[in-house]
Amino acid sequence: MTEFEKMIRGETFNGVDTDLRLRRETARLACAKFNAHPSKGNLRHITRLFAEFVSVVIEPGFQCDYGSQIHLGKNVFINFHCVFLDSAPIHIGDDVLIGPGVHLYTVDHPRDAKLRASGECFTRPITIGNNVWIGGxxxxxxxxxxxxxAIIAANAVVTRHVEENERYFG
Known part of the structure; x- marks a missing residue:
């Protein structure tokens, strides 16, 4: 089984694997094309990476690891300089506002230094419901x-699940 297949299945994988690095490079190049010349035409370089999207506005500065695990509903707005590390699925519902500089991290690393140095990684998905506002x-x-x-305050670090209708200040 490849490291990509392990990653997709939610198993421990080696993040420095050559195939995974090449896949991240492909996503980086797609993001760079859009970010250098933002337009609806160049947005396709990013959205064709996505697993699923209905309608989205993405401002320049967007970065993702792979794109292939990003699922977006309708009327999603992603403001300037957002980062989506999508080693696991990221599901974003309808009518979601994502402020500038928001980061979504699905990848994690072992707490043991030797395992971390080996490149070992693991993932956990992120799910964002409908009508959510995530502050810059x-x-x-x-x-x-x-x-x-739910509303997530600007500069909050979200370390726990956020309930429906909750205002999270971190």
């Missing part, structure tokens, strides 16, 4: 679920 600079950590209608 927020960081969403691996494995987090954010319920419908």
């Amino acid at each position: 600079g927020a960081k969403i950590l691996p494995g987090i679920n954010i319920g419908n209608n």
Whole structure:
């Protein structure tokens, strides 16, 4: 089984694997094309990476690891300089506003230094419900679920699940 297949299955994988590095490079180049000349035509370089999307506005500065595990609903707005590390699935519902500089992290690393040095990684998916507003600079950590209608404060570090209609200040 390849490291990509392990990653997709949610198993421990080696993040420095050559195939995974090449896949990240492909995503980086697609993002670079859009970010250098943002337009609807160049947005396709990013959206063709995505697993699923209905309608999305993405401002320049967007970066993702692979794109292939990003699932977007309708009317999603992703503001300037957002980072989606999508080693595990990222599911974003309908009518979601994502502020500038928001980071979504699905990948994590072992706490043991030797394992970490070997390149070993593991992942946990992120799920964001409908009508969510994530303030600028927020960081969403691996494995987090954010319920419908929730609001995440600017610069919050989200370390736990956020309930439906909750205002999370971190």
